[in-house]
Amino acid sequence: MRRYPFRRTFFVFKKFFLRTYHPTFIATNFVDIRSSLLIFGVMTAFTSIVSLLFVDSLVRTKEASFWIVFFRISSLFLSFLIFLSAKRRFRFFERHIFSFTGIIVAILILLYIPMMVYDKPNHSYYLFGSAIVIASAAIILWIEPVRIFLLSFLFLCLFIPLHLNFSENLGFDRYVFYQDVLVVCFLLGFGFVANLLINYWRFEEFRAKIKLRITVGKLLRINQKIEDLSRIDSMTGLFNRRHLLEQFELYKKRSQREGFYIGLVILDLDRLKLINDKYGHKQGDLAIEAFAKTLRSRTRSTDIAARIGGDEFCLLVSPIDKEGLVILTESIREKMELLRIPIYSTPGETLTLTVSIGATLFQSSDEPSFDELYQKIDTALYKSKHEGRNRITILEN
Numbered sequence: 251m252r253r254y255p256f257r258r259t260f261f262v263f264k265k266f267f268l269r270t271y272h273p274t275f276i277a278t279n280f281v282d283i284r285s286s287l288l289i290f291g292v293m294t295a296f297t298s299i300v301s302l303l304f305v306d307s308l309v310r311t312k313e314a315s316f317w318i319v320f321f322r323i324s325s326l327f328l329s330f331l332i333f334l335s336a337k338r339r340f341r342f343f344e345r346h347i348f349s350f351t352g353i354i355v356a357i358l359i360l361l362y363i364p365m366m367v368y369d370k371p372n373h374s375y376y377l378f379g380s381a382i383v384i385a386s387a388a389i390i391l392w393i394e395p396v397r398i399f400l401l402s403f404l405f406l407c408l409f410i411p412l413h414l415n416f417s418e419n420l421g422f423d424r425y426v427f428y429q430d431v432l433v434v435c436f437l438l439g440f441g442f443v444a445n446l447l448i449n450y451w452r453f454e455e456f457r458a459k460i461k462l463r464i465t466v467g468k469l470l471r472i473n474q475k476i477e478d479l480s481r482i483d484s485m486t487g488l489f490n491r492r493h494l495l496e497q498f499e500l501y502k503k504r505s506q507r508e509g510f511y512i513g514l515v516i517l518d519l520d521r522l523k524l525i526n527d528k529y530g531h532k533q534g535d536l537a538i539e540a541f542a543k544t545l546r547s548r549t550r551s552t553d554i555a556a557r558i559g560g561d562e563f564c565l566l567v568s569p570i571d572k573e574g575l576v577i578l579t580e581s582i583r584e585k586m587e588l589l590r591i592p593i594y595s596t597p598g599e600t601l602t603l604t605v606s607i608g609a610t611l612f613q614s615s616d617e618p619s620f621d622e623l624y625q626k627i628d629t630a631l632y633k634s635k636h637e638g639r640n641r642i643t644i645l646e647n
Contacts, residue, residue, distance in 0.1 A: 278456060288333065290387065295329035298322045328357060377413050380405065381434045385441030395442075395449050402438045410434070483557040485535065486542030494556040494564055498620050501554075501568050506614040510569030515579060515609040516627045517545070519561040520639040525601065533594060534561075537603050540591050548582045564624075565609075572611060572644070579607045579642045587640060604640035606631055611644075 302322040384405060388398040410431060481493035489497075501512050519541060526534040538561060545555045545563060554566040567578065583605060590600035608630030612618050630643040637643075 278459075279452065291329040291333050293386065294383075295326055298325040298329070377409055377430065377434065378437075380409065381437040385437045388438075388441030388445040389448070395445050398442055398445050402442055405438065406435075486539060486557050488542050488545065488563070489554055489556040491556060491558040491564075494554055494558065494566060495620055497554045497566060501566060502614040505568060508569070509613075511571060511611045511613055512566065512568040513570045513575045513578075513609060513611055514623050514627055515565035515567065515575070515607060516624070516631045517563040517565070517582065517605050517607050518631055518635070520604045520606055520635075522561040522603070525603070529593060529595060529601075533601075536594060537591055537601075540589060541586060541603065541605065544585050544589060545582065548578065548585060570611070575609055575611060575644060576642075579609055579644070583607060583640065583642055606634040606639050607642040608632070608634055609642065609644045610646075 299322075302319070384398070384402055388402075413430065414427060481489055483490045505512050519537065522534055522537060525537055538557075541563070542555075542557065545565075549555050549565065549567070552568070556564050556566075558564050565578075567575070570578070586603060586605045589603065591603060593599045593601055608627040610623065610627050610630065612623060626645060630645045634641040634643045
């Protein structure tokens with residue numbers, strides 16, 4: 251229990267200072283990052299021009315004026331560089347966004363040093379100016395919390411001793427010095443806290459979007475699974491009657507465009523009731539599953555194999571001709587005739603199962619309905635049953 255506060259402190263420190271951005275976070279927020287740099291560059295250029303024309307023109311010291319002009323021109327050049335980089339003119343900006351923004355702010359602050367040295371009477375002006383730059387950079391360049399913190403710390407370690415030295419040399423009151431330090435600390439603290447809040451809000455928003463995307467993805471997969479289950483027969487893994495009817499209409503439209511024939515086949519297991527009565531319904535289910543496996547092995551991926559009743563199955567095949575339909579149905583009949591189905595209640599023993607088949611060919615130009623064709627192939631199936639079972643009857647269109 252004693253270590254809990256330390257762990258909590260380390261967790262907060264890690265989240266705010268050592269957190270690495272998710273790779274997609276940069277890509278997701280790149281437009282906003284670029285806009286932030288553009289805003290920062292425009293503000294820097296605007297304040298440099300205004301200060302050079304109105305504020306810095308009041309400085310009479312020749313040496314100070316030189317450094318002021320140098321600083322303002324450097325700031326304008328830096329602003330132009332920011333503008334070009336944010337407009338994606340430089341690929342370096344895209345690959346090194348963190349380093350680039352940190353270096354820009356650091357250079358901008360370091361330009362104040364010679365101005366403080368050569369314009370000692372007005373050094374507090376540059377002190378507050380650099381503090382305002384850091385605060386504004388912390389808010390605008392919100393993606394740089396670590397570098398903003400390090401820069402603020404470096405600023406306090408470097409500029410406050412200089413300010414103290416100049417204040418003592420010029421005979422300034424220590425009360426004024428402490429007041430300046432408090433103002434600077436307030437500016438830096440305000441900027442850094444704002445940076446943390448903006449980062450936290452952005453990152454939490456990003457995490458919420460990621461969670462939403464994951465949740466939506468799961469829902470889509472669940473809906474797809476439900477949709478698949480609504481089209482699949484649970485026992486055999488074949489399609490059901492609903493999916494067969496849906497595909498029937500699609501096959502007709504495709505046949506109309508490409509002009510090929512479609513085959514519709516009905517298959518019924520022979521004497522399945524006898525198997526159920528003799529061995530039980532479990533054996534009947536095993537027989538149906540064995541037939542479904544055979545059906546899948548003899549059909550193409552573009553064909554639709556469906557279970558439409560207890561022991562009744564249907565095939566929708568295309569493109570196909572009469573010869574292909576004969577070969578397909580005969581291969582299914584022969585495979586079932588040779589198949590040996592194990593008897594679950596008597597290990598080592600097997601039984602055989604045959605299938606009767608009715609089939610027909612049609613084109614979409616005939617404009618047939620499924621019920622009409624189904625009645626037609628059902629008649630063909632009845633003929634196969636009536637002539638002794640284990641037979642194929644293909645009706646002419």
